[in-house]
Amino acid sequence: MNDATDWQLKPYLQERVRMVEDALDRFLPRATTLPASLHDSMRYSVFAGGKRLRPVLMMAACEAVDGNMEQVLPAACAIEMIHSYSLIHDDLPAMDDDDLRRGKPTNHKVYGEALAILAGDGLLTEAFVLLSNSNLAKGLAAETRSQVIHILAKSAGSLGMVGGQVVDMESEGKEIDLPTLEYIHTHKTGALICAAIECGALIGGASAEQQQALVRYGQAAGLAFQVADDILDIVADQELLGKDVGSDEERGKATYPALIGLAESRGRARELRDLAFAALDSFDGSARPLREIASYIVDRSF
């Protein structure tokens, strides 16, 4: 199907997003489950929009090795829950102190700071409840389940996403160099994106060679996403991103355009996209979604 000339990214993404959101709705406790305020708050942020990039990438990686979509869906939802938790905590007054996220009031603006912290904690923990549920993803070997948990936890933890957020926070208002900026990006955003690809491949039953190639794709695509995001922050209009344009700059956050200029940032994004393409050289049409997503990630910043 992915080889068909009339294959298009937009309907593909819409279909995947629908699958993920339906499954998230099934997997998350109801908004009326006690404590209702907590579950309402958790659901508020999970269903406040978003591109669902990480679950879509995980499913696309699984698809690239002809894996089973039903088996990857719980982990795809878990990674989105981890992503949602990180956004809730990043937005807190003690952190980035953001009032808006995707054009909507942030979690603590609606539910208060305490509940926002706990909703984040709840989502992070429920992600692992989901990942370790042996009634889901039937047929997946327990060993694979455990490996997926290990990869996701490592990428989200103090040597991954949380570590990246710390360095990002500590760099605010300071002049930082390119290696520090790359550290922030590869940890804060890149690690989880790369884990999405790695887990999708693993669940899909990738060979060691396929696995390595997909990790290379994930590393390049993850960084490309962040470079493109930095560029967008400078050039996009408010409506598109749902947050204040140039908000990174205002806050004194280092970005690629600020460090190496807009033109060179675009060059770097293109370079990373081509690296991602190259990693997929040995794959057939089943990797088409991965290729098109890499293009989409970068091209939106042109």
Add this chain to the structure above:
Amino acid sequence: MNDATDWQLKPYLQERVRMVEDALDRFLPRATTLPASLHDSMRYSVFAGGKRLRPVLMMAACEAVDGNMEQVLPAACAIEMIHSYSLIHDDLPAMDDDDLRRGKPTNHKVYGEALAILAGDGLLTEAFVLLSNSNLAKGLAAETRSQVIHILAKSAGSLGMVGGQVVDMESEGKEIDLPTLEYIHTHKTGALICAAIECGALIGGASAEQQQALVRYGQAAGLAFQVADDILDIVADQELLGKDVGSDEERGKATYPALIGLAESRGRARELRDLAFAALDSFDGSARPLREIASYIVDRSF
């Protein structure tokens, strides 16, 4: 050994605490690992003292079914990391706003609010890194590993500990009834204590019957611990607890003594201790530590 007439709880606990603290030191990233501020902050709270009740109970449950101590040690450390994270977040200004914990400045007083939130997030996530590390607890079946993760995540999540914290927070300054108080205690503290026992039994290779008996022990001991803690908050001197005496009362938190009186609270604690004993009826001397810990938990409040 546990049958010996000269067996004593105090040296047993000291030995177990030493084992857990040595292992925590091995398993946690060094304080110099980047980002150093984050790892320093995570270690500060993990090594700020504490009875290590949850890991000790997990190891004692494993011991009660003649399980292997090396296999239970990673999970024992993981549950202590989860407990530490919950204390860091509970102490935050947006939550209980505590300046002292076990006589030392709380995490956010030392490292600031943002880093305290992230140290909590880091500890919670690293617990799952540890639990899913197949290079540790060698010989443990992947299926068991996955079950342990499921039990711990569920007990710590929105239907367990985090849920209990939400209801506790929402009940502050309100008149609550006994069922609500029991909900708070069984979720906020009891769930993780019970999970400690359940996971210890599982890792130790308990039979279904032993597993059920130990879960009954865990439920009774978990609630007994909280009733005793409520009593201690009223009667203990500041030095003993390292926090303000009567601080629960000041904050308008409901406690057993406040709801049913001191004498009846002590009666309830004794009753729960006896329930915990009864659950261990079919066990031999290997369950002696569990029995003695149940006594110790309750008797310190007399």
